Amino acid sequence: MxxxxxxxxxxxxxxxxxxxxxxxxxxxxxxxxxxxxxxxxxxxxxxxxxxxxxxxxxxxxxxxxxxxxxxxxxxxxxxxxxxxxxxxxxxxxxxxxxxxxxxELEIAYRIGHGKYVAITGTNGKTTTTTLVGEIYKAAGRKTYVVGNIGVAVISKALAAEDDSWLVTETSSFQLETTKDFQPEISAILNLTPDHMDRHKTMENYGKAKAAVFRNQTPEQYCVINHDDEECMKLAKDCRAKVVPFSRKTTLDFGVYVDGDTIIIKDEEGKITEICRPVELKIPGAHNLENALAACAIAFFGGIPAEVIAKVMREFNGVEHRLELCGTIDDIRFVNDSKGTNPDASIKAIEAMKENIILIAGGYDKDASFKEFVDAFDGRVKMLLLMGKTATKIKDAAEKAGFTDSIILKDMEACVREAYRIAQPGDVVLLSPACASWDMYTSFEQRGNHFKACVQALER
The missing domain is CATH 3.40.50.720 (NAD(P)-binding Rossmann-like Domain)
Structure with missing residues (x-):
């Protein structure tokens, strides 16, 4: 009802x-x-x-x-x-x-049907939401993957039935206009500075994210990143049963990595093995965290472990997030247009490891780029910049002693220059560390333009 x-x-x-x-x-x-x-x-x-x-x-x-x-x-x-x-x-x-x-999320919840999984955090939302959706579908549940991922919640909520599940990517913007919204399972993946132009302070930003569990009851679950201090601070006010996940620590309850295996330990202390991190097809430590969160959401949502393990091993990731979109002359081109803030792009740089020609820049959300530049740390060999923040990022890089950067007029110029200077074995990585709104209507449009520019090189 x-x-x-x-x-x-x-x-x-x-x-x-x-x-x-x-x-x-x-x-x-x-x-x-x-x-x-x-x-x-x-x-x-x-x-x-x-x-x-x-x-x-x-x-x-x-x-x-x-x-x-x-x-x-x-x-x-x-x-x-x-x-x-x-x-x-x-x-x-x-x-x-x-x-x-x-x-729209609130009105959809009120007048629609179905049970909700609500996933938020600064980064990793789309990957985790997509992965959870695939697990729920594989378990035979009526599942809609909706929200900030690109499908309006209300467009599916009215069609959903009482036993349907709406696996929902929820942004801080969506959550701050909720009142009654109450998911069966919520998740906060991480919390780093973002959208400071809108929220002004980290306290306001965290408060908006915490709305995801505000109305939950002790019978419901909230999945939280144990390794993220800001997340754990928020969890202190959560009435739902908090399920921690960690890639660094062995937990008495929750989801963690023990040696070379992903482990779930339930309320009774029973241990269930899922799969090995090396079996995951999505690269990077941040994606391991996303996978751990998805395991927790699925397992404590009642999905059998064997279904979770099968989907985890088969999942190839999402478009515009560390997406390999071409290899020319042994130069890999990777589309990470979903890297819309510095922390997301730091994770992408760490996942690619080294020999990176980085394309960055875009709309200014009033972010600091110091930690972004610090993450270059021998990994980034050249920085190609475009958009409103180009000068701001270049200044931050030079202040940190990184001088191999060029400001170019648009995506085509960046891709052409990256290809010109790249050597075999290099990675050309689009990970802007900024939103797209100064030059594109969305990060999807930006990523698709990058891919079109790469395809043009192959002609």
Whole structure:
């Protein structure tokens, strides 16, 4: 059964803010349920998809495009897209007038069906969510892989049944607009500085992430990275049963690596062997952590160990995350466009080990690049930079004594220059350490452009 009657939505005056994927899906769902729907987006009518405009006009949806509604007291509810800050003046005005402010994840949870696995963290969310989804599917469960991974939750929640599982990648932006959201299993993979332009402080960022377990009960589970001090601090306020995972420490309870084997130790102390880390096809210590988290989510979600082990051995990773997309003249080209913050790119550099020609730079999220540059540590032989942060990263590199860097105008120039200077055995790694929004609409578009540029070299 849905957690809120869909009849509660009928005739409710709802403003959907932001016409990205989740916003579009929210509009479609609210129209279907009979709400009085309006939309707002900073883009003007001629900047949006004509098919979207035709749908909105065909359904008599009131549109505020390139502007804001004058009377915010007219709305009962605002549904915010993840990229929209709740701190905007017109949203605060609506809240002060009595409107409820929530996000697409929250409304999907309320009016949809199914049980939730919610996975968050600074890095590794997409890989872990995809892996968990594959394990749940292999176990024969009705499974939808949704959320920040690119599929709007509400688009599947209404189609889900009570015994369905929605394996959900949840960002801090999505979580900060939840109220009742309560997953059966939550997970926080790690916590390092990101989105400081939005959250301002690590305390605010951590608070947003902690919303993933805020409503859980002692009968439910929260999977936490035992090796991450910031994660463990958050776990102190968790009422759910905390399941730690560690690649460094032997645990009395949880998931860990013992010698050359991934081990699960349950509440009774019973040990179950899953597989060996060397059997994983996804490279890097960070991916071992992702695999451990996926093991915990699946095992304590009731999935048999043999199913978990089989999928773990077969899983090839996800697109745009350490994706080998070509080898030319014994030079490997690796697409890590999903490296949208310094910590993610540090992990990519560590996974590739050495002889790296690194392509980086992009939208500025007010991050520091000191630790990113420190991670070069003999691994990176040349740094090719583009985008808004190019000069900022170059300055950080030179301050640290790394002077082999060039600023170029775009992706094509970076790929061509990387190929020109690369030697057999080198790795050309796109791992920007930044979001894509200065030059691309998404990290997927950026990664696909990188792959197209590599393919052009082969012609």
């Amino acid at each position: 849905p957690r809120e009657s869909v009849t509660d939505i009928k005739d409710k005056k709802i403003l959907v803010v932001g016409m990205g994927k989740s916003g579009k899906a929210a509009v479609q769902a609210m129209v279907k349920l009979g709400a009085d729907v309006s939309v707002q987006d900073n883009k003007k009518k001629d900047e949006l998809d004509p098919q979207l405009i035709a749908f909105l006009e065909g359904k008599s949806v009131t549109c505020y495009l390139g502007c804001e509604p004058e009377d915010m007291s007219a709305f009962d509810m605002l549904i915010l897209s993840p990229g929209v800050s709740p701190d905007l003046d017109f949203i605060k005005e609506a809240q002060a007038s009595g409107a409820e402010i929530i996000g």
